[in-house]
Each structure stands twice: as structure tokens, then as C-alpha cells.
Amino acid sequence: MFDLSGKVTLVTGASQGIGEVIATCLAQMGAQVVCASIPATEGDLQRVLAAIGEAGGKADYVLADVSNGDSVRAMVTTVVERHGALHVLVNNAGITKDRLLIQLKEEEWDAVLNINLKGAFLCTQAAARPMMKQRWGRIINIASVVGQMGNAGQANYVSSKAGLIGLTKTTARELAGRNITANAVAPGYIATPMTENLPEEVKAEFNRQIPLGRMGTPADIAAAVAFLASEEASYITGCTIPVNGGMLMP
Numbered sequence: 001m002f003d004l005s006g007k008v009t010l011v012t013g014a015s016q017g018i019g020e021v022i023a024t025c026l027a028q029m030g031a032q033v034v035c036a037s038i039p040a041t042e043g044d045l046q047r048v049l050a051a052i053g054e055a056g057g058k059a060d061y062v063l064a065d066v067s068n069g070d071s072v073r074a075m076v077t078t079v080v081e082r083h084g085a086l087h088v089l090v091n092n093a094g095i096t097k098d099r100l101l102i103q104l105k106e107e108e109w110d111a112v113l114n115i116n117l118k119g120a121f122l123c124t125q126a127a128a129r130p131m132m133k134q135r136w137g138r139i140i141n142i143a144s145v146v147g148q149m150g151n152a153g154q155a156n157y158v159s160s161k162a163g164l165i166g167l168t169k170t171t172a173r174e175l176a177g178r179n180i181t182a183n184a185v186a187p188g189y190i191a192t193p194m195t196e197n198l199p200e201e202v203k204a205e206f207n208r209q210i211p212l213g214r215m216g217t218p219a220d221i222a223a224a225v226a227f228l229a230s231e232e233a234s235y236i237t238g239c240t241i242p243v244n245g246g247m248l249m250p
């Protein structure tokens with residue numbers, strides 16, 4: 001457990017899956033958590049908030065589309081107006097639109113890049129302003145093991161996640177002088193709504209490729225995020241932490 005009390009934390013894509021568990025975990029460690037997602041998921045955000053509140057955590061939500069600059073800037077303004085600060089940003093919102101490279105449609109490329117990579121840029125840019133004034137900040141990007149190794153059928157997704165690792169390093173270099181760190185977590189295969197519909201034989205094949213022999217859990221990712229958000233991680237920046245059961249040892 002790390003002490004995140006007093007830390008205002010914004011988690012994008014917090015209505016389900018990994019983002020929900022990251023938000024819940026950071027709230028358990030004392031952070032004031034703002035859960036963000038698109039308007040269509042408002043019901044899920046309310047469910048997440050209720051669960052965090054029942055467990056004694058502090059959370060509220062904001063509706064935003066990370067691929068839209070005006071929406072992102074309004075989201076960050078709302079967080080700062082409500083809570084007076086923004087200490088930790090977790091860029092978790094992400095989508096897939098998988099298809100082999102030669103069949104991939106231009107709009108499928110744009111949709112994935114706009115949310116996964118441009119979205120993280122827009123959120124980082126907006127959050128950097130209050131963080132620079134505070135002279136304290138943590139930016140944590142949820143990348144992917146496939147951004148480090150490539151994956152057939154995911155040219156758009158892999159490019160977005162590889163780009164996110166580059167964005168992490170540049171953010172780290174530009175903002176280090178203001179005591180803001182930027183790091184990424186690169187999950188392997190994690191059991192979430194994104195992966196639950198895979199056929200059993202595909203899941204079994206994944207498990208054979210993973211030295212630890214199982215898919216990861218959202219809690220495995222949340223633990224790495226909690227560490228990077230903590231005071232204890234203050235000398236780590238520009239780094240990508242693999243949380244993949246050993247399937248890639250970069």
C-alpha cells in the first residue's frame with residue numbers, strides 16, 4: 001500500500017475494465033479520484049463511484065471524449081475547479097479496431113490513433129499546466145506489450161501504443177524540471193471486457209506463451225500504477241514497466 005492521501009487523480013476510461021480497477025485501487029490508497037469516460041458510459045461511472053464510496057474512498061466523475069481537445073480541456077478545468085489541483089493523470093482510455101494491415105480501413109486507423117495516442121497527448125498537455133504550477137505531478141500512460149513487440153492484425157493499435165511509449169519519454173524529458181514524472185505501464189494479456197470474448201483455445205494458447213502461465217488481472221496493472229503515482233517512485237521517469245507475466249522481457 002502507498003499513501004496517496006491528498007492526491008487529486010484523474011483516470012480516463014474508468015467506467016470498466018482496467019481503468020475501473022485503477023480508480024478503485026488509487027481511492028483505496030487515499031487519493032481523491034476523478035473517473036472520466038464518454039457520455040454513453042455514465043451509468044457505469046455511477047456504478048464505479050458507488051462501489052468506491054461504499055469501500056470508504058472518495059471519487060466523482062466527469063464525462064469527456066479524450067480524442068476531442070475542447071472536451072479534454074473542459075475535463076481538466078472541471079477537475080481543478082472541483083478539487084483545487086491535479087496531481088496524477090492516468091491515460092488509460094483506449095480502444096481496438098483489429099484487422100490485417102492490408103485490409104485496415106483509414107477510419108479504423110484514425111479512430112484508434114485519435115483515442116489511444118492523440119487522446120493521451122491532449123490529456124497530458126492539459127494536465128501539465130496545473131502540474132507545472134504545483135511543481136509536482138505524475139503522468140502514467142497505459143501502453144501495451146504489443147506496442148513493444150508488434151502483433152499481427154493490430155497495426156493501428158500497436159502503432160498507437162508504441163507512439164505512447166515515445167510520448168512518455170518526451171513528456172518525461174520536458175517536464176522533469178518541474179518535478180513531474182511520466183512513465184508507462186505495458187500490460188500483457190489482461191482479463192477484461194476487451195479480452196473476455198476470445199475463444200477458450202485462443203486464451204489457452206496465450207497462456208502457453210506466458211512464462212507465469214496465466215493472463216494478468218486488472219489488479220496487477222493497478223498495483224504498478226499505484227507505485228508510479230506514489231512519492232516512493234519520485235526518481236523514476238521515462239520508463240515503461242512491463243506487467244506481462246514474462247511474455248516479453250524487453
Ligand SMILES: NC(=O)c1ccc[n+]([C@@H]2O[C@H](COP(=O)([O-])OP(=O)(O)OC[C@H]3O[C@@H](n4cnc5c(N)ncnc54)[C@H](O)[C@@H]3O)[C@@H](O)[C@H]2O)c1
Nearest residue numbers: 013014015017018065066092093094144187189190192194
Ligand atoms: N485488456 C488487455 O488485455 C489490455 C492489454 C494491454 C493494454 N490494455 C490497455 O489498457 C487500457 C484499458 O483497457 P481495458 O481492457 O480496460 O478496455 P475497456 O474496453 O474495458 O475500457 C476502455 C475504457 O476507455 C473508455 N473510452 C473509450 N473511448 C473513449 C474516449 N474517446 N474518451 C474517453 N474514454 C473512452 C471506455 O468507455 C472504457 O471506460 C487501454 O488503453 C488498453 O489499450 C489492455
